[in-house]
Amino acid sequence: MNALAQTAPAARIFASPLARRLAKEAGLDLASLAGSGPHGRIVERDVKGALAGGVAKKAPPAQRPVALAEAPSAGTTRKFYEIDSYEEVPHDSMRKAIARRLTESIQTVPHFYLDVDCEIDALLKLREDFNAAAPKRADGAPEWKTSVNDYVVKALALALQRMPEANVTFTPESMLKHKASDIGVAVAIPGGLITPIVRNAQAKTVREISDEIKELAARARERKLKPHEYEGGVSAVSNLGMYGIRSFSAVINPPQSTILAVGKGEPRMIVRNGAPVVATIMSVTLSCDHRAVDGATGAELLAAFKGLIEQPMGLFA
Known part of the structure; x- marks a missing residue:
């Protein structure tokens, strides 16, 4: 007979539903x-009498910290592979920090995830015209060149x-x-x-956002960013469209509450006014922290984003 079978069952407490509810609300041990x-x-009357008489309440259970699952040890993992069949590269501090934060x-x-397809033909035309209007510098390079991602950041900030x-x-x-939308x-x-964070993205022009992202990205690659330039924020954009990825789901970077994963724009057949047509479609997936953003709220945020992307003149209002 095992130890579990030998354990005597706890004595059953007989109480009315109302008495149980009152005792639970008062933290009273029945x-x-x-x-x-x-x-x-x-x-x-027994519960109310006990409370009136000052009977000690049941102490609340101690809050236990959330235990994080640990990855298998290096030794455990190595045993699956032949010796000399791999090169072992120690993690630097950045990779360790990324692994810890994402875990x-x-x-x-x-997390929960919402996705939507956006028609971006109007956005692509607007971007083309805007970039074509850029004057030339002395070296012949255009004074500005915006990317689709710059418009995505602006649209997400305005949608928030x-x-x-x-x-x-x-x-x-x-x-x-938050008053500002830091993306x-x-x-x-x-x-x-x-x-890196674009602060007050909702108040900046697409060109300002474009210039700031280029400057932040360049210093990020040189590892010259200061902590306040990449910590905080309320949401983020992760764009893998340039790698040919059609759609994916991104992991939220706390303390942010959402992150928008952006896929590539590609020609797809859709139905418009009852007839098949070809349009350039970009799929996006919004990851939401369910503690902060409910399903309907996330859906409305994504609808607002879609409206701005598909009618991009609203980004300049």
Whole structure:
């Protein structure tokens, strides 16, 4: 007979539903009460009498820290491979930090995902015309050259302003409602990934956002960013479209509450006004922290983003 079978079951406490509810709300341990109801059943008057008499309440259980799952040890992993069949490259501090933060995020932040397809033909035409209007510098290079990602950052920032319920950060004690939309932009650098922040992106022009992203990305690759330039923010954009990725889901970077994963724009057959037509479609996926952003709120945020991308003149209003 095993140890579990030898353990005596806990004595059953007989109490009315109302008495149980009152005791639970008051933090009162029913096992400490004597029932005055039929067959010793604990009833409402027993709970109220105990509370009036100052009976000690049951102490709340201690809050235990969330345990994070640990990856298998290096030795455990090495045994699956032949000796001399691989080169072992020690992790630098950046890779260790990325591994730790993403593991904590996926284990402690309840993610959910929403995706939508955006028609971007009007955006591509606007971008083409805007870039064509750039005057030439002395060396013949255009004074500015915006990317689709610059417009995506601006659209997300404005969408968050239109949906302030999503422009938030969760804390255990309260929700932080932000006035500005500070948007992170994922930048691949040797050995890792960093997300510099475009502050007050909703108030900046697309050209200003473009110039700032280029400057931040260049200093990120040189590892010259200061902590305040990549910490914080309310949302982020991760764009893998230039690598041919059609769609994907990104991991939220706390304390941010959302991240928008952007795929490539490509010609696809759609139905418009009952007839098949070809349009340039870009798929995006919004990852949301369910503690801060509910499903309907996330859907409305994504709808606002889609509207701005498909009618891009709104980005200049």
